[in-house]
Amino acid sequence: MIPLEHYLILSGMLFTLGLCGVMMRRNVILVLMSVEIMLNGANVALVAFNKYIVAASPDGVGPDGQVFVFFTIAVAAAEAAVALVIAMALFRRLDTVNVDDVANLRW
Amino acid sequence: MENLGPWLILFLPLISAAAIAFGLHKNAKVSIGVSLAAVWTSFAIAASYLPDVLAGGGDFVLARSFTWMEAGAFAFQYGLMIDGLSMIMLMVVLGVGGLIHIYAIGYMDGDEGIARFFGCLSLFIFSMLGIVLADNFFQVFIHWELVGVSSYLLIGYYYRKPSASAASNKAFLTNRVGDFGFMIGILMLVFATGTASFSAMGDVVNHTDFLQRTFFQVGGEAGWTMTGEHFLWVAGALTLMGVMGKSAQFPLHVWLPDAMEGPTPVSALIHAATMVAAGVFLLTRIFFIYTPSPTAMSIVAHLGMFTAFFAATIATTQFDIKRILAFSTLSQLGYMVMAVGLGGPDVAMYHLTTHAFFKALLFLGAGAVIHSVHTNDIREMGGLFKAMPITAWLFLIGTLALCGVPPLSGFWSKDGILHLTQHPPEYAHNVFIQWLPTITAVLTSYYMFRLMFLTFWGKPRYHGHPHETAKLMWMPMAVLCVLAVIAGPLMFSSGVLDSFRTVTRPEAIGSFEHIHGDMHTVIHALLIFVVGAGAAFLAFGIKVIDPESIKQLLGPVHRLFDNRWYVDDLFAWIVEHIQQNFARLCDGFDRLVIISGLVNGTSWMTRATGAVVARYQSGSVRTYALLFVAGVAALLALNL
Numbered sequence: 001m002i003p004l005e006h007y008l009i010l011s012g013m014l015f016t017l018g019l020c021g022v023m024m025r026r027n028v029i030l031v032l033m034s035v036e037i038m039l040n041g042a043n044v045a046l047v048a049f050n051k052y053i054v055a056a057s058p059d060g061v062g063p064d065g066q067v068f069v070f071f072t073i074a075v076a077a078a079e080a081a082v083a084l085v086i087a088m089a090l091f092r093r094l095d096t097v098n099v100d101d102v103a104n105l106r107w
Numbered sequence: 108m109e110n111l112g113p114w115l116i117l118f119l120p121l122i123s124a125a126a127i128a129f130g131l132h133k134n135a136k137v138s139i140g141v142s143l144a145a146v147w148t149s150f151a152i153a154a155s156y157l158p159d160v161l162a163g164g165g166d167f168v169l170a171r172s173f174t175w176m177e178a179g180a181f182a183f184q185y186g187l188m189i190d191g192l193s194m195i196m197l198m199v200v201l202g203v204g205g206l207i208h209i210y211a212i213g214y215m216d217g218d219e220g221i222a223r224f225f226g227c228l229s230l231f232i233f234s235m236l237g238i239v240l241a242d243n244f245f246q247v248f249i250h251w252e253l254v255g256v257s258s259y260l261l262i263g264y265y266y267r268k269p270s271a272s273a274a275s276n277k278a279f280l281t282n283r284v285g286d287f288g289f290m291i292g293i294l295m296l297v298f299a300t301g302t303a304s305f306s307a308m309g310d311v312v313n314h315t316d317f318l319q320r321t322f323f324q325v326g327g328e329a330g331w332t333m334t335g336e337h338f339l340w341v342a343g344a345l346t347l348m349g350v351m352g353k354s355a356q357f358p359l360h361v362w363l364p365d366a367m368e369g370p371t372p373v374s375a376l377i378h379a380a381t382m383v384a385a386g387v388f389l390l391t392r393i394f395f396i397y398t399p400s401p402t403a404m405s406i407v408a409h410l411g412m413f414t415a416f417f418a419a420t421i422a423t424t425q426f427d428i429k430r431i432l433a434f435s436t437l438s439q440l441g442y443m444v445m446a447v448g449l450g451g452p453d454v455a456m457y458h459l460t461t462h463a464f465f466k467a468l469l470f471l472g473a474g475a476v477i478h479s480v481h482t483n484d485i486r487e488m489g490g491l492f493k494a495m496p497i498t499a500w501l502f503l504i505g506t507l508a509l510c511g512v513p514p515l516s517g518f519w520s521k522d523g524i525l526h527l528t529q530h531p532p533e534y535a536h537n538v539f540i541q542w543l544p545t546i547t548a549v550l551t552s553y554y555m556f557r558l559m560f561l562t563f564w565g566k567p568r569y570h571g572h573p574h575e576t577a578k579l580m581w582m583p584m585a586v587l588c589v590l591a592v593i594a595g596p597l598m599f600s601s602g603v604l605d606s607f608r609t610v611t612r613p614e615a616i617g618s619f620e621h622i623h624g625d626m627h628t629v630i631h632a633l634l635i636f637v638v639g640a641g642a643a644f645l646a647f648g649i650k651v652i653d654p655e656s657i658k659q660l661l662g663p664v665h666r667l668f669d670n671r672w673y674v675d676d677l678f679a680w681i682v683e684h685i686q687q688n689f690a691r692l693c694d695g696f697d698r699l700v701i702i703s704g705l706v707n708g709t710s711w712m713t714r715a716t717g718a719v720v721a722r723y724q725s726g727s728v729r730t731y732a733l734l735f736v737a738g739v740a741a742l743l744a745l746n747l
Binding site: 022 | 724725726727728729732733736
């Protein structure tokens with residue numbers, strides 16, 4: 001069986017990759033994609049924990065991490081729909097997909 | 108009728124006041140009629156209970172009440188109680204009040220605000236009846252304040268006159284000072300006994316372990332313990348403050364002489380017969396609070412004794428006819444309060460009743476004189492006996508009754524009080540209690556005959572042509588005069604006195620009979636009268652003694668009396684130097700600390716913080732993400 005640490009390292013890498021993308025990318029579509037990667041990094045960790053905790057408990061039941069993951073996927077789908085609409089509206093109004101150009105909500 | 112009667116007594120005057128306020132005031136005649144009808148109908152209903160009260164020998168109690176509001180376990184009752192004590196007070200308030208209503212028709216004739224005047228009179232009668240009929244402390248307090256308001260309206264009746272509106276303010280504010288203590292006293296008593304009703308409270312207080320009960324301790328078991336007895340006398344002393352305000356006892360008496368700015372019928376009604384009697388009535392009603400504590404009784408007795416003497420000395424130097432009577436009222440109220448303190452609330456009520464008759468008579472007489480010569484100053488009167496003989500005779504009889512000349516009513520009640528001073532063993536060696544009341548009685552005869560001689564005897568010093576007073580005005584005076592003559596013996600022979608003794612001091616029933624044919628008492632009273640009136644006769648009647656030389660002789664003492672013992676000046680000084688400076692201090696604190704420091708400081712802080720924090724609102728989403736990650740990392744680092 002693959003040890004838990006491997007899953008967690010993969011999860012951490014995915015999350016960090018997404019985070020770097022969010023902070024560094026200027027294209028709004030790529031920022032959204034990075035957010036999805038971060039979510040999936042977290043999902044990997046949830047599924048891995050679920051597998052190991054259920055295996056370790058005597059009666060074979062435990063916190064159902066897989067259910068969390070389904071919720072996350074559903075919410076992420078809704079969030080992606082809203083975010084893409086915002087990105088489209090942004091492009092139509094300001095003719096840009098660069099987040100640095102959209103900085104007029106400031107003091 | 109049986110059920111409605113007591114409520115009608117109380118609420119008829121209120122209905123009349125409301126009717127006048129909301130419509131009838133446009134028609135003066137109708138207003139007067141409604142007001143008169145209300146007070147005399149109330150009187151008739153009240154009088155219909157008199158035979159029952161007398162037949163019951165004081166055991167008769169008619170009580171009606173309903174629950175006004177409930178707060179948890181505590182229900183606030185609004186109720187009425189007619190017993191021997193409230194019966195006699197009802198007779199005084201409604202009888203004397205009714206006569207004064209009639210007199211006022213003549214006195215206020217032609218005044219443009221006459222409807223307002225009668226409306227206020229009705230309101231006052233309602234307020235006063237509420238105190239008389241109340242069966243619990245909260246109700247007394249409500250009506251206590253209502254009396255304050257209606258007397259404010261009546262004293263300030265001539266509101267265009269600055270001195271009158273100042274006097275009404277003074278009366279109201281002085282009463283508020285007293286009422287502050289009164290309210291705390293009431294709350295203490297209600298807290299300690301768990302009830303506001305007089306009868307229930309009396310039962311609790313008379314219960315044997317109440318006095319030993321521990322209320323709180325200072326310094327543990329070994330320290331000082333506040334027992335029920337201490338608690339009672341503190342509450343009693345605070346309640347006494349309310350009495351000091353309403354019954355104008357030293358040092359809260361200052362409003363009463365100034366209140367003479369009101370129309371004379373008001374002075375007669377409020378400041379002789381009813382409002383100022385409320386305090387004495389209340390003391391009698393709650394006598395059970397004072398009896399367990401000798402300290403409280405002693406406070407009451409000394410307060411009354413001092414006020415009696417103090418006011419009498421001032422009355423000897425005044426020249427305003429109504430002010431002399433006002434100080435005389437203070438002095439007589441002092442007698443009543445002292446009587447309560449000496450353990451004779453029944454005697455106090457007796458004196459209250461006779462005093463209400465003759466003092467109202469004297470005030471109405473003074474009103475007739477003022478109406479006729481258009482001045483209050485007795486130096487500008489003189490020789491009025493010929494001009495207004497009926498008034499003069501009535502006034503003379505009132506004066507004799509006040510001086511306690513046998514067999515007029517004042518003799519019986521005042522002698523009762525003087526007899527009381529000799530009675531309690533703990534005061535046997537107290538020279539003040541032993542002698543000052545007698546000296547006060549001598550002073551009373553002196554200042555009243557000084558007033559008589561200066562007003563009615565001698566050469567005329569008035570301007571114009573004084574005329575005999577109108578029939579509408581002297582008829583009520585004549586009725587009061589008859590009462591002032593016969594009320595003394597009438598009250599104990601008819602059993603009225605005994606009927607309220609049952610409520611106040613049952614052991615004294617029948618004790619007045621000793622005065623019959625007791626030559627010692629009669630000679631004592633006559634001696635007091637002759638010394639006082641004789642001195643006035645020598646100085647102002649045949650003028651063998653020059654009053655000026657006496658003034659010179661007395662020097663500073665005369666100045667003390669003439670300046671009313673500087674009490675008003677002391678209050679003015681306190682207000683000007685202490686209260687004003689304290690107010691300035693508060694004002695400065697408010698401006699510097701509260702407004703500049705806290706209020707403006709808060710807004711400055713908000714703006715300054717905003718100016719700094721606003722820089723971080725750059726609008727760049729990537730910066731926000733970076734800061735967010737940094738924040739989460741910092742939190743994680745702290746937790747790990």
